[in-house]
Amino acid sequence: MExxxxxxxxxxxxxxxSPLDSKGVQAAIKQGMSDGTIELTDNKGKLFIVPAxxxxxxxxGSEDSRRVGFIS
Numbered sequence: 030m031e032x033x034x035x036x037x038x039x040x041x042x043x044x045x046x047s048p049l050d051s052k053g054v055q056a057a058i059k060q061g062m063s064d065g066t067i068e069l070t071d072n073k074g075k076l077f078i079v080p081a082x083x084x085x086x087x088x089x090g091s092e093d094s095r096r097v098g099f100i101s
Contacts, residue, residue, distance in 0.1 A: 030046065030047045030048075030049060030050060030051060030054055030089065030090060031044070031045075031046055031047075031089075031090030031091075032044070032045050032046075032047050032054055032069060032087065032088070032089055032090065033086075033087070033088040033090075034067070034077075034079055034084060034086070034087050034088075035084070035085035035086040035087075035088075036079070036083050036084070036085060037082075037083050037084070037085045043077060043079065045069060045071040045075075045077060046071055046072045047069055047070070047071060047072070048070070048071075048072050049069075051089055054069070054089050055089065057069055058087050061079075061081055062081045062084070064081070065080065065081050065082070066078055066079065066080055066081060067079045067080075067081055067084065
């Protein structure tokens, strides 16, 4: 699941591939917004911690991942 998090007062955003489904990502975002920090782990095990007060937006991609290249 592709997740993009926009950061306030910054032209940059955080983009990651999460092993969670859409509902799992939504739950993690909602929990993080109430706790003060959003914590998400990507498919490779990298942990992202974002202060909830810095979040401008969160975009959750579709269930289908885009694949590029050949599939054997």
